[in-house]
Amino acid sequence: MTCDEARERFEDLLHDRLSPAESQSLRQHLSECPRCLEELDAAGLIATLIRHRVSYHRAPDHLRQSILHEVRRQRTLMGRLRQALHTLWTTPPVLCATTAMLVLALALPLYHMWVGPAPDPAVRVVGEAVRDYDRLLLNYPPHGTNPAEPTQIQQWFQQTLNFSPAIHFWGNQEIRLLRGYPTYLMERRAACLIFKMGDAVSTLYIFPGGDISIPPHDRRQINGYAPYQTTARDQRVLLWRQGELAFLIVSRLTKPELDQLFLRIRNP
């Protein structure tokens, strides 16, 4: 056995994963090679220190609950889908029709995915933000340890975001700031603020969006500004860019109320 072959087996030796023959062969090499023996001793010592003396960070309860909630949501969706499919496939008269519909339903999106253009980043980010908003409403009122104080939120953002979110509006008596926390949108870090006006909850996402081009159509004219407006899953969405940052509001507010919130954020 060479030194390289021996080193390749150190991890397995330290975790008792070698067969008796491999172990014997390695020990034979170690008895003849003081350098490898010293390296293995050091490796064993360091591994023991890390395993037994270094901090182990178990998942906190709030995170576990949040993940379990997400998992249950996924399971419920999948369970319903499976039951519906079972009913369709076990009813003979509709079998042929179901087959044809399934083939079409599967083939068309695949065709669209392979042949059609890649989804627009603006469409993707709107979709992800609205899903995040839906999740937030499912958990409403927000609980946990996310701060509601602007100074605490700013401090958290400074520690966790790799950009400065340039927030100038932190709520007022009419539009109250409920929470703020860092999140992910399109696999990039984003700042999220939750506002409440009347009974309607709105979320503001700010994230690096230099690569996201705002669609030229469907622009809403608000006091000289023209953010992109759309509706997704019954929520109103406004999307615009300020320099390298993209801003996105998801809300149930009426259009005039949403304009008011937009102006507060865009032009405080």
Added chain:
Amino acid sequence: MTQTELAAAIVVHLDALHNLAAWLARDSAAASALVQATCRQALRAMPQELSGTPLRVGLVTIMWRLYRQDHRLSGDGLSDIAVEHVATDKRVLYHTLSKADLDAGLRQLPEALRAALILTAMEGYSLEDLTAIFGWSKPRTQIVLATARQLLDRLLQARLTSIGVSPAPEVKDVP
């Protein structure tokens, strides 16, 4: 793997995921955010991505990919490290170091080295697992692990020196 099996398995591996995230991220909030993003992405995309890969490896691969993208990491952090040979006599005194000293030493390692050590020592990942997670070749993975250990060795010895601990002088039998 079905979505249900995947979901159940994510819960099983949650502590391991959070531990790695906490060792990578700057604070607990960032660690939680990283775990949530990992789980969300796994639930969305993993059954397709994971053909033939052990689940825990797939989950950590997703986490490492997200962390790298987020922190714009490139390479494994070995290029600017020169490890000197360290004396072996002080190793017997490592047990005198506090948990805080050991934590601080581990935190000083570059992220990739730290993650590789944590995965092997705490979670029992094999060399093959690391090659799949980090995308390194097998020899490269060995070098990374050896360098990580040597670097930590050096950092711990420096810590012992700074707090004034030295090995007892050797006692020789006098005839």
